Amino acid sequence: MAHIAFISLAESGHLNPTLPIAAELVACGHRVTFPADDAMAARIRATGAQTIPYVPAPAETIVIDSMDAAARATLNMLKQLEHALPQIEAGYAGDHPDLIVNDWLAWDGPMLAAKWHTPRIQSWSSFAASEGYDFGKFIVDMFAGSSSKAEFDTLLTAILERHGIPSMELHDFYKPADFNLVYQPKAFHVHNETFDDRYAFVGPTNLPEPQDYTPPGRPLVYAALGTIISDPDFFHTCVQAFAGQPYHVVLSVGRAIDPAVLGPLPDNIEAHQFVPQTSVLAHADAFVTHAGMNSTMEALAAGVPMLALPYTPEQQTTAERIAELGLGHTLTPTDATADQLRTIVADLLDDTVTRQRHTAMQEEVRRAGGAPAAVDAIEARLP
Known part of the structure; x- marks a missing residue:
């Protein structure tokens, strides 16, 4: 071995x-x-x-x-x-x-x-070079x-x-190296017609785990900005936007933010520094995200429509791809007012066409093969 x-x-x-x-x-x-x-x-x-x-x-x-x-x-x-x-x-x-x-x-x-x-x-x-x-x-x-x-x-x-x-x-x-693993289905990747057999598009490897999480209420809206971005103002805006709405909201604020800074929360909103993301996404009905690639792929695997708020150029490319493929909407963080968040999330929850597109992309994820496909590609290239 x-x-x-x-x-x-x-x-x-x-x-x-x-x-x-x-x-x-x-x-x-x-x-x-x-x-x-x-x-x-x-x-x-x-x-x-x-x-x-x-x-x-x-x-x-x-x-x-x-x-x-x-x-x-x-x-x-x-x-x-x-x-x-x-x-x-x-x-x-x-x-x-x-x-x-x-x-x-x-x-x-x-x-x-x-x-x-x-x-x-x-x-x-992230997106592979070609x-x-x-x-x-x-x-x-x-x-x-x-x-x-x-x-x-x-x-x-x-x-x-x-x-x-x-x-x-x-x-x-x-x-690119002589061989490359890409954690996206090829259908999602930008300019995917330019890639050849030097690339294995294995899709996301962290798949949803619904058994690890019991949703506190449905519909379920999940909001998170990943492990690097820290923006307390965004989470304050989420509280303003979603307080009293007819769905439950889970906020994952990151380890750099104490959830207590958000003050007393309405009954339909809870905030944590960390949640098991793939498990929450397995039950989520909408995802407000920074459009980091890992989070985006986990949402695709779970079939969850997204509102993308990109903070970096790489995330901007991902957010544009989400919108281009009809898998959700995108806003700049500065445009993400409480009214905008509330309106777009409500639209996502009612949008059956976007959900159908996610079902099709879930099939692309399944065909990509995930971790087993990556192992096959690695073993094939061992000296």
């Missing part, structure tokens, strides 16, 4: 799609490892995979509200890599994997694969006018030289 290393960011949207794949690979008898900090370790070990521990550098909190802020956040990712890479290399000393599966933002994956001459699969927790869709060009253009560019270029060159890694540029990290 093979040794397969998964390399991911700690954020749920990047890590979570890989965990069911890791569990299936372990069940097949493979040894699976993940470089992991303390925030990731418990979730990884629950799959049966092993962890290669590292300690991250103290992180600067950056609100991505401009192109320059996005460039600084990208620079900070490279600084984190600089800190973690020596620890990860030491953890794999004398035990290099047979195959690396790395998240598209886990740049230590392509670096180590090049240094160790190890085959690599790129794991796309001839028709090149998010990397957007990043390069973003950096062109940024005060962070010179520091980024200097640091990247220093890391590569220090570790004996062949020359790489920023755009290289956003290009």
Whole structure:
């Protein structure tokens, strides 16, 4: 059996799609490892995979509200890599994997694969790059006018030289590998006609788990902005919008917000820092979301119409695709007033045509194959 290393960011949207794949690979008898900090370790070990521990550098909190802020956040990712890479290399000393599966933002994956001459699969927790869709060009253009560019270029060159890694540029990290796993059904992906057999569109791997959650009332509206975005004003607006409406509302506000800041809540609204999202979505009738790819795919798997409020360019692309395919509506966060939220959610709850489109997309999700299809693709490419 093979040794397969998964390399991911700690954020749920990047890590979570890989965990069911890791569990299936372990069940097949493979040894699976993940470089992991303390925030990731418990979730990884629950799959049966092993962890290669590292300690991250103290992180600067950056609100991505401009192109320059996005460039600084990208620079900070490279600084984190600089800190973690020596620890990860030491953890794999004398035990290099047979195959690396790395998240598209886990740049230590392509670096180590090049240094160790190890085959690599790129794991796309967002839209994958192709001839028709090149998010990397957007990043390069973003950096062109940024005060962070010179520091980024200097640091990247220093890391590569220090570790004996062949020359790489920023755009290289956003290009496809020789083979790529994409956690979307192909029908949802933008410019899907431009992809070839280098890509396996396996769809979402975290499928709904209705047995883990009992809905407190129906219809059920679920609102969440993921694990990174923190916007207390949005959740205050949700309370204003949905108080006294003829449906139950579950708010997942994130670990950075104390639900108590929302004050006393109406009987039809509850707020938590965290809920089991796939289990709630299995019963939800509408989903107000930031349009993160992981959340969007979980909603598609559950057949839940969405109101998308994108905060980042990547989320904007996802939100536009949701609207284009008739799977929901989109608003900018600044346009998400209480009246707008109330009106659009009411429309979603009554919209049978949107639900029919979701039923068709659920079939696309089923055919994509999820974690078992990903395992087949990985095993087919083991050396």
